[in-house]
Amino acid sequence: MSTYSYEVAKGHGLPHNPFKAIVAPRPIGWISTRSPEGTLNLAPYSFFNAVCDTPPIVMFSSSGYKDSVTNVDASGEFVFNLATEDFKDAMNVSSAPYPHGVSEFEKAGLTAAASTLIGTPRVAEAKAAFECRHLQTLRLAGLDGRQADNWVVFGEVVAVHIDESVLVDGLFDVTRARPLARLGYMDYSVVDAVFQMTRPRA
Known part of the structure; x- marks a missing residue:
């Protein structure tokens, strides 16, 4: 078995950087926020995940101090909306670099539904959504200590919304929801099959 290896500082030498293709699949954080002026913002982030469950905390990372980060820092809240296959085109539309003040909800033809505990709305069409407080x-900074234009936002989940169509015997059925996953390059995938393994006892 041969191995292709490279030092990051010297470059990968491949047609495209494989980093995000290897760290895959990644869940998509479809983040809704509200600006201080009241404009709604909706943007997908492929650097997103849950980081713990007690308390339930999620994070998303932004390359650049974009509207989503600005709005969260100002308002103290955001919503994670589950991006699923049936709304892949709307998710993609919301990723465009619209000018400040433009609502991606309107551009993508999505409905803003009132949240329960926070002022930022969720995507009504989403199969699941988490209301989060900042x-x-x-x-972030690298090994050299220099700060990069990369920002990580952490929020605690304070309310959850689930479309009852994806609940089976009280369990969230990922094969019914069919969430999108981000891969490398321009590639995406859909979670539509699962298998189970029992954790072994020591």
Whole structure:
């Protein structure tokens, strides 16, 4: 078995950087926020995940201090909306670099539904959504100590919404929801099959 290896500082030497293709699939954080002026913002982030469950905390990372981060820092809240196959085109539309003040909800033809505990609305059409209160925003730095224009936002989940069509015997059925996953390059995938394994005892 041969191995292709490279040092990051010297470049990958491939047609495209394989980093995001290898760290895949990644869940998509479809993040809705509200600006101080009241404009709704909706943007997908492929650097997104849950980081713990007690308390339930999620994070998303932004390359650049974009409207989503600005709005969260100002309002103290955001909503994670589950991006699924049936709304892949709307999700893609919301990723465009619209000018400040333009609502991606309107551009993507989506409905803003009132949240329960926060002022930021969720995507009504989403199969699931988490209302989140802001915990902290971190600006990342590399090994050289220099800060990059990369920002990580952490929020605690305070309310959850689930479309009853994806609940089976009280369990969230991922094969019914068919969430999107981000891969490398321009590639996406859909979660539509699962298998189970029992954790072994030591």
